[in-house]
Amino acid sequence: MADTRNSQHPLFVDLDGTLIYSDLLIESFLELIKRHFLCLFLVPIWLLRGKAYLKDQIASRVDVRVDLLPYHNEFLAYLREQKSQGRELILISASNHRLVQAVATHLGVFDQAFGSDDKVNLSGTRKLAKIRELHPNFTYAGDDTIDLQVWKEADAAITVNAAEKLQRQVAAITTIEREFVARGRGLRPYLKAMRLHQWLKNTLVFLPLALAHQLDNPELIWQAAVAFVCFGLCASSVYILNDLLDLPSDRQHRSKCRRPFAAGDLPLLHGLLISPLLLIVAFAIALTLPTAFVIILALYYLCTGLYSFVLKRIMLVDVIMLAALYTLRIISGAAAISVVPSFWLLAFSMFLFFSLAVVKRYTELDYLRGAGIAQSEGRGYYSQDLSMMAMFGCASAFLSVMVFALYINNDDTRNQYVTPEILWLICPLLLYMITRIWLLAARGQIEEDPIVFALKDRVSQAVTLTCGAMLWLANIDWRAVLL
Known part of the structure; x- marks a missing residue:
């Protein structure tokens, strides 16, 4: 009292x-x-x-x-x-x-x-x-x-x-x-700081397993699952480090201001301790996988460090690096199961994720323009860059679909699938999903990471599952079935 x-x-x-x-x-x-x-x-x-x-x-x-x-x-x-x-x-x-x-x-x-x-x-x-x-x-x-x-x-x-x-x-x-x-703390803000929902991005490590038609191989599935956990822990370590370094800019953002460290829900010292701990655990587990995977995981962390300290403040270089980090997830998935990733897959990944990374910057700039703020805090962009960013992102999105079309017409692809013609149905689905994301961004209806949005959005989920079904159907000899 x-x-x-x-x-x-x-x-x-x-x-x-x-x-x-x-x-x-x-x-x-x-x-x-x-x-x-x-x-x-x-x-x-x-x-x-x-x-x-x-x-x-x-x-x-x-x-x-x-x-x-x-x-x-x-x-x-x-x-x-x-x-x-x-x-x-x-x-x-x-x-x-x-x-x-x-x-x-x-x-x-x-x-x-x-x-x-x-x-x-x-x-x-x-x-x-x-x-x-x-x-x-x-x-x-x-x-x-x-x-x-x-x-x-x-x-x-x-x-x-x-x-x-x-x-x-x-x-x-x-x-x-x-x-x-005192504020009630508990475990929830720690889990929020780790951004477990962002682990969905790491499902990309399973893509080489699926495209290599090895989803019925328990040993390779286990290796891919271990790679998924390693990338999740490593990514959480990076997210916490980024949050600690981005405190001023996060506190000015409409949604990032609610992140645990920016809002003061967690002590900053805890972040400085948890980030390296998660990284150590990630690499300890990674040692059970092929050496190539460990090297790629180390390269991923090095690139994220460069991004956090330097590259995210350089216009366009930041979004190129984000696309490269997504592509590294695919390469690591291939390394975990000892397969060589397709050139077409990596090119498709770079163009697609460059477009989605630009969506992220586009939504931030759109908010800044609406708030009357000229420049993004800690970034190399100005609110007047909005139209150019939309142009870059849409062009890259269409290029990703073109690369996928070239992949379908490739001799190796035609030899890998029994009925490769079915894969052509994926092209309009990709066009629909990507252009829809851009339209929603232009309307101001995407306020989060577009990758996470696509993974949580029901329409994007349906399109992704349909694309997966097309890949499965392309492995069936429909001529024999129908005849």
Whole structure:
């Protein structure tokens, strides 16, 4: 229950985990490696001179968008109410003073703001000493066990996002003025961060198995299934890393702002730990498959790393890389079962997935244009590029169908299928599915990854199943059946 007897004491407010659902040290570190990757190798050297020096060096090299941070809105509303009643509010944090001051300036509710400099890390007893230097009687708002060192000397406490055990510890040493209950977390946000629904994309590893007519081979099916799991874990590792590096742009996106790390539903530190863990597990499992698959999986991760740090900010190169990453899934599926993928299949894949990757950028630019935003955050595109992107995407889509038509007419294909003429029925189906996706994108009816949309959309599912049926029917000798 709230206690208001000490409500006129100056209120000192912690920042990380209290006022915001994030950690500014990690936020600034992620921004550093995204903007100045080579500085990553300087971090251990800075840390040798102390945590305060590390924070100062990072903060001096990056700009954190404090206006986009995930603030605790209920607590912030309480602070505004206290400010309106004349209470003195002071922001005090172990984060670097540049970032603390930026947050205070942005919010406009604090009378003073203090943070760590290049020599003093303002946490624990150092924070307490600073507070007592300013006011002998005070109330303190915090969220972590290290704040107990401050609370034991405080006249009152405000707990924010505190666990039940910490709540009991605080109640035992001081009066609790107000409690702000922690968000329920559970397993769901972790699974959401892994984007398990995106694993559907990895079903491409089964495509070489189907086209090699080996769907009745249990051993090869098992190998393809293991490859699917490896790619899923590796991809989840990449998704988490991307989410950590894309925090500012995701927070400005209409749907990506709800991702666990961007919304503050998960600690950023957990992401930094989970991402490499998933990668290690993926490669440990991959060692049971042919060496060629392990090499391709490593190449896939290397390419995604280049995409995350550099290539996604270069116009057109980003969508070419996305198409290549989808094609690598097909190549890896072939490597897992030790078959050589068809040139036609790889060419078809590049054109098709280039088109779908452009759809993704098209929908983002369409949203930006509607919102009156000139340039995409962290991307190399402008809203006026919309018509050209549509042209590129549609041309590539039609080229993919043309490549498939050439594949059907290829001598190897005609020898591989008993009735290859049936495959021609797939061409109009592909044309319908791809042009429909583009029409829906132009109407603003696709707000997610077009690959995921195609996998969840009933019409696209029906077209895909029909195409699969055509491949199966092409293996039947219809002349013998009919005659």
